[in-house]
Amino acid sequence: MRTTIDLDEALLQRLRDTAHREGVPFKALLHRVILRGLEMPPQAQVPYCTPSYSMGQVREGIDLVKARWIADDLEDEEIIRKMAEGR
Numbered sequence: 001m002r003t004t005i006d007l008d009e010a011l012l013q014r015l016r017d018t019a020h021r022e023g024v025p026f027k028a029l030l031h032r033v034i035l036r037g038l039e040m041p042p043q044a045q046v047p048y049c050t051p052s053y054s055m056g057q058v059r060e061g062i063d064l065v066k067a068r069w070i071a072d073d074l075e076d077e078e079i080i081r082k083m084a085e086g087r
Helices: 009-022 026-039 064-085
Strands: none
């Protein structure tokens, strides 16, 4: 079967060089490379995991909601400052 594919110039040159070096037709090399890729077992996807650490208990009388509001206000101020600088 005949088909058309678009190959990056660097990849095309690499395939041509390999075919020339091995003394095989370009078509045979391309066929072999594609088959090898299809026969390879899929890579096992290892889930990304970040370690977590306990930071202790929240002290009595500390309002985390208020702390979040303060953090939001500080972030807003920083954004406004950067916008004023033109960043």
